[in-house]
Amino acid sequence: MNSPISTKERILAAAESLFAQRGFDGASLRQLTASAGVNLAAVNYHFGSKEKLVEQVFKRRLDALNQHRLAELAKVAGRADTTLEDVLAAYIRPALELSHEGNGSLFMRVLARAFAEHDDTLRQFLSDNYGHVMRQFTLEFARLLPHLAKAELYWRIDLVTGALTHAMSGFGMIQRKDNVTEQQHREQTAAHLIRFAAAGLSHP
Amino acid sequence: MNSPISTKERILAAAESLFAQRGFDGASLRQLTASAGVNLAAVNYHFGSKEKLVEQVFKRRLDALNQHRLAELAKVAGRADTTLEDVLAAYIRPALELSHEGNGSLFMRVLARAFAEHDDTLRQFLSDNYGHVMRQFTLEFARLLPHLAKAELYWRIDLVTGALTHAMSGFGMIQRKDNVTEQQHREQTAAHLIRFAAAGLSHP
DNA sequence: CGTATGCTCAAACGATCGTTTGATTCTGAC
DNA sequence: GTCAGAATCAAACGATCGTTTGAGCATACG
DSSP states (O other): OOSSOOOHHHHHHHHHHHHHHHHHHHHHHHHHHHHTSSOOHHHHHSSSSSSHHHHHHHHHHHHHHHHHHHHHHHHHOOOTTTHHHHHHHHHHHHHHHHTTTTHHHHHHHHHHHHHSSSSSSHHHHHHHHHHHHHHHHHHHHHOTTTTTOHHHHHHHHHHHHHHHEEETTTOOOOOOOOTTTTHHHHHHHHHHHHHHHHHHHHHH | OOEEEEEEEHHHHHHHHHHHHHHHHHHHHHHHHHHTOOOOHHHHHHHSSSHHHHHHHHHHHHHHHHHHHHHHHHHHHHHOOOOOOHHHHHHHHHHHHHSSSSSTTTHHHHHHHHHHHHOOOHHHHHHHHHHHHHHHHHHHHHHHHHSHHHHHHHHHHHHHHHHHHHHTTTTTSSSOOSSSOHHHHHHHHHHHHHHHHHHHHOOO
């Protein structure tokens, strides 16, 4: 390493931003390295290939996000006084906070893109890093919703995931107004998501 | 025209399939024309450019879908005995039926991809063809949920849209089991979606 | 028949892609 | 100071992209 910010990290940051804006195919290595201020060959030197770079972009954020989520879940899992909203908050809030710190807000778009692209190798990679966390949360949801058949619960969690992905990636028409801070908007989003998801999950 | 299936329609069908599989950037005109059994130059001759072809792929399905949705909405809108589930069915069922006829199932994936790609010109195009329908449905939702503030209603409709997009595009983990027909699976999906969305929309 | 028009075709265009090469510079241990 | 290894660089590689061209074929109308 030679600089306050290493070449590798500059590439990762620029990749996250460009992938979010133009997609994985749409963002070329020439745009990427130019925006990162590094040489074109640096990507293949440090990551091996463009595809490996994509995986690293995911891994960097997903590891932190999942760790954060599991830590929040551990605070409430198994307790007698835990509510559905508590578990949903453990799932939702880390994602919204990630999308607030640094320029990690772009990562949620990248994640949503990855869902849209049905690329099998990428989905496999996501399932490996994501499935573990989903299973933990599903177990806790099942504990709090004992009246639901397993198949029914899976259906509802799937639909909740869709709503979360949609909202977190900034797809929707809901945009932050000028008279609310980003912090306030994030709290509003979390509150709406949690109440909406709780109603959808627990309805009779 | 010269054949039972015109060159134009063969291109549109192949484009819908390939765009769903590989994305707009990922699908090349050479793959597309080869899969359609037409000459490479036929796309630019009949549509002008690849971008125009993308728009036509959308327009063909969206026109039919929106017309169908509005027809179903007209049957229940404004009536005293209309339920929230009725309106949701008018919104959801046409989409699920579209995703069942022919190989239109791929179109929902294409649509979800378009949501993920934040391409502004494409989003503008979608808003022009989609916004009109959304406004009609929003009016009816507002009538049936008079206790909700307008901002609150917008939030919830946005989240419902996310769940719908997710489920209709086949993102989720829920897959059709071998012992249920596709028709049954479609009915199950619609039923789950409608109940989930109704709970999320109308919770206190 | 002649010919105008709509369509299809193989071939080529310039541009851009991801990747590789080989030389050059930087860095730290001896 | 020397030298091995890591890192960066300009340049080029072959491949593939969307698009254009101009000749060839078909059908319909006078």
